[in-house]
Each structure stands twice: as structure tokens, then as C-alpha cells.
Amino acid sequence: MIRLLAAALVVALAGLPLSVLPSLPLAWLTVPVLLLGLGGVAIRSVPLATSGAALALIEYTFTLVITGGRVDVLTATGFGAAVFFLLELVSFADRTHRATIGSAVLASQLRRWLGIAALGVAGTMLVTIGAETLRVALPGGTLPLVVILSALGALTALAGTVRLVSRPSSPSSASSRSR
């Protein structure tokens, strides 16, 4: 059931750009997205699912760049929430594989995931309002600021990834060993 839901999310992520811009090159890009995403879901591999999600993001970016449409924050937030759900579901399916799951666990998890998604939407609204305020207050001066902040964010994310990967071990890898 969990994996079916995750598979549906992969299909939605791969299909969203195609629904915006149906074209053959994008359709070809959908193939690796589906292969990686569905493969990750099938074998409960979070790295594979992440690769699929990253490819889906590239596909979505191509679509937005090619169409050149106006900024659609709502769809982008939905895309981000779908990626969040996908990674959480695959990770949860991997952890709970062949395990007894208490009656309250699924309900509790679902509540928390939905809560985070709601907070994500709220965060997006805050960022949008903040950006609008900045745009009005500093006309023409916001782009360098956004670029610098985003670049710093990307670098921070990269540094965090490197730090986590270079750790001697993590609980989830210990879990794999003990099984």
C-alpha cells in the first residue's frame, strides 16, 4: 500500500512536466525518471528514488524554461510536497519492511507528514510574501540578493551532504547491517 502510493507519486512527478508541455524530448526524459523512481520504490531504495526525483526536477525545469510561463508557486509547492512524500514513503517502507507495525503508527506518521506539507505550504507563502515585499521595497535590487542567498543555500546543502556522507556510520546504515 505504501509503495503503491509512492509509485503513484513517481508517476505524478514524471507526468507533470508532460502535462504542461507534451513533447517527444520531454517524453524521453520521463523514461529515466520512471525507471529510477519506480525502481527505487520497488526495491525500497531512497537514493534511487532521490535520483528519480532530481531527474523529475530537471524535467520540470526544462518545461518551465521552454514554455517561459509566469511563476507558478502553487504547482511548485505541490511538486516539492510530492517529492517530500515520496522520499518519506520510500524511507518508511524500507525501515518497516517485514516488521510488525503497531496500530497507531501509520496514523501518527500520516498526521506528521501532512503537518509538514502544510508547514511547507505556509513556508512558501511566507517566502512569496517576503519576496513580494522586497520587490516593492527594493525595485530592481532583489535579484542579486536572491541569487546570492540561493547560491549560499546550495553550497550549504552540498556541505551538509558531504558532512553526512563522510560520517563513519549512521543509524539507518547500522540498521541494514543488523538485519
Add this chain to the structure above:
Amino acid sequence: MTWRPTALNVSFLTFVGWALFLGVLTGRADIMVVAVPLVVALMIAGRPRRTPVFELAHEVSTDRVVEQDRVMVTVTLRASTAMPLLELFQPLPPLVTVERGRHHAFFTLRAGEERRWTFDLRCSGRQRLVLGGPHVRVWEPLGLAASETRHQTRATIAVYPRLTAVRRLPRPARTQTSVGNYVSPASGDGIEPREIRPFAPGDQIRHVNWRATLRLGKLHVTQHHPERNADVVIMVDTLSHVGPDGMTVVDAAVRGAGSLAAAYLARRDRVGLIEYGGVLRWVKPGSGRAQQERLLETLLRAAVVFTHVAKDLDLVPPRVLPAQALVIALTPLLDPRFVDALANLIGRGFDVIVVAISPIASARAATRSSLAADVAAGLWALERRAELDEFRRRGVTIAEWDGEGSLDAVFAGWRRPRVRQVIAG
């Protein structure tokens, strides 16, 4: 318990990094917005958390079982603080499988809530099983951090070999002095008549045979054979290891030895044990339930200990290997050191019966089925038959056992000379 980030953080950060990079590259704000839910999740998971407080009790239903029996494990959890996602994992020792339920579970507990988790284990091989406490891992609700510990309890379960009833036992050639079930060749109080002879001073009146007295006109008494017990020493060969765990020739020998010991003890015989292998262990002959416990405890530890040294049976004290004892050796007859030990015993005049356990079935169980394996097994069986015939020609009493069936079938066609015939001979 300390909280540590999990590998899921890498996935989240990778995706966030991609979204920001592509956003900057294309100059589109909505690509960056994609990262917001993940950033929110990372920020929430990164908050400082309290150390979870809980009590855990780990119990097993019994501390003594026989092979293939079930043991119920009960883990009781009481949370003092709320635990949104708690993972429990019970590592399983070798030869133990889960029969009912799962040995891995996830629970959500509120503060003060108690939860009981049970599952059944099947112990498929003799061993002294040490079941450690479960691994406990408390997850942050989004799976981005976890803290783990291991509950430091140890439950020890003795998994004894499964015994089968043996009704047809080989009769010992010689008996001992205590009361038992074998008719002794000597004279004494008993049920089995021996001879009728003229009355002599000291004879008891109750032994007078009135019918013979009336017929012969002179007092005659009937003498009887007393019923006596015997000493049986079971010798287990632990020099050779053939077959997969739980189905080795040593396991078969241990099951056979346990069954024979129980059957002889039920007949009020004194039973001893010699484990002949890399380590020489013994239990001196004794009788009763306590002796059976001692034998089973020793058999529980029986294992192959590799050595090049041949153990000398002269090291075994005479009280462990009495001269009148019947020695039953359970062996696959694969190691020449054990064959030499048997020759030594026979040469010293012991009454020896060899139960030759076939290693072929055990070896087949450890290898994949193929035509070559079938041919090899067939050739091995022929070679083994020739070896056993050679032993028989040399006067060794051998019974063949496949190690799986009942020992009753092995001894069904068994012919041992009656005690009186042996002594007369």
C-alpha cells in the same frame, strides 16, 4: 542515547541543493520554491530533542526446550516520555527462526503508555541459546534523526536434543550387582529359575521345591537367577563434522546417545558418557533422573573441536569406563583416531557395539542436488558398505543407522547372545 542524523538527510539535502542550483541557473523562483517543504522538514528535524525515557522488560516463556520446540518472547515497553516512532529488533542466534509474529516491530507510544510485543521462536538445533535483549531505536517522526541502544538483558535457553523412544535395546553381555531388568547368570533371589538341587544347610524354607521333594523323597530347593542391572557407556564421536548446522553427524550422534541413555536409564541401568573428540569429556556411570540431566547437559555442549592429537582412552578413569560395561559407540567411522580407540576397547575385552551413523545423508543435505552429487553419493555408499563389511569380518559388532530414523528400527533385527550363553561360552 544520542540523536544522530540518518541517511535520509543526504537525500533531502541533495534535492534541496539541486533545486536551488537549478533555480539560480534558470533564474526561476518557482524552482527554488520546490525545495521549501524539504527545507521545512530539515529545520523541524534539526530542533534539539529530549532524550527518550522508557522501561523495557524482556522475558522468555521457558529456559528449557527440546529441538523444534517454541519459545515465546515477550517484550514489555513502558514509555515515560512520548515516543512518536519506536523500532525494536530482536537479533536471532543461529538455528533459531521466527515461528509466529515478527522479530522486528514499530510502535508509537504516548507518555505513560505500556505496550506488549510477543513473538514465537522455533529452536531447530541443540545449543545453549543466549538471547540478548532487543535493539531499540527511537526515530524522529520524519526519519531524519534516530537514537539507538541495546537492552542489556540475556536470556539463556537450553535447547536439548529431541529424544525418541527406543524399546529394543541391545542386551549387555555382563551385569552388575544392583537390581535391574537383566537375568544374571549367577545364583540369587530372582524370578527366573536356574536349577533344582538337594537341600543344604543355610537354604531358606521358601526355596524348597515341594513337588521335586515329594517325587525324589528328599528335600530339594530351587535356585534362581537374580535380576541385575548393567553399566552402559555411550561413546560419542565428535571428531568428524559432516552436514549443515543442526543436521550434522554429531547432532545425529547426540540425539541417538540421548535416546539410548534415556532408554537404558528407564531400565534402571547405570549409564555413562564419553565424548571422544578434540576435547575428551566424560560422565561417570550413574542412574536415575539426575544422571539423565547430567548426560543431557554434557550432550548439549558436544561439538567438534579441531585437533591433530589423538586422545588416549587410557586417560579415562576406570570408574568412568568399568570393565564390565557395555560400550555403545555412535560414530560415522570417518576419523581413524576413533577407529583406533574402538580397536583399543575391543582389544581390552570390552563388550562394544558400534552404531555407524551414515554421513551420506548429512553430506547430501549440505550440497546442491546434481547428477554428479548423486553418483558420488552412490559410490560413497558402496565404499562405506565395503568398509563396514570389513569391520564385521574383524568381529566388530556394527549396526547401521541413517541418523534420522528411529533407533528401534536399527535394533529390530538385532541378535545378541543371551547372558548365560556368553558366560557358558
